[in-house]
Amino acid sequence: MKDFECTRLRxxxxxxxxxFAGASAIGELVVVHAEQEPRPEIYRALELGLDRLExxxxxxxxxxxxxxxxxxVALGPLARAQxxxxxxxxxxxxxxxxxxxxxxxxxxxxxxxxxRPLKSLRFLADMLPAGEEV
Numbered sequence: 001m002k003d004f005e006c007t008r009l010r011x012x013x014x015x016x017x018x019x020f021a022g023a024s025a026i027g028e029l030v031v032v033h034a035e036q037e038p039r040p041e042i043y044r045a046l047e048l049g050l051d052r053l054e055x056x057x058x059x060x061x062x063x064x065x066x067x068x069x070x071x072x073v074a075l076g077p078l079a080r081a082q083x084x085x086x087x088x089x090x091x092x093x094x095x096x097x098x099x100x101x102x103x104x105x106x107x108x109x110x111x112x113x114x115x116r117p118l119k120s121l122r123f124l125a126d127m128l129p130a131g132e133e134v
């Protein structure tokens with residue numbers, strides 16, 4: 001990002017607090033996601049996310065925020081591949097961050113399906129081997 005050059009001002013992002021918050025979240029995600037080597041796909045996702053956020057009608061601003069974030073997250077190679085494999089039914093002994101994957105499933109189920117945390121998922125988390133990462 002040290003060689004960053006602004007080619008489009010996107011002034012509308014600063015005129016609405018929700019757009020500004022979305023742009024801030026997208027920008028922060030890029031900063032923590034970026035590595036030392038060039039990642040033009042992340043920069044392109046940032047540009048597209050900010051453009052979409054600026055151009056979205058007011059009622060679609062929340063969707064534009066989420067879309068921008070998910071497009072950048074979709075570039076995280078290991079976690080994204082693991083979620084895709086798990087969703088397709090592929091089992092791998094090299095699965096990492098089991099507790100975090102379980103937490104993601106739990107959050108999704110809580111908010112989109114059951115509308116409450118499932119006690120069995122908490123029990124499952126408690127039964128994971130002690131050596132599992134936190």
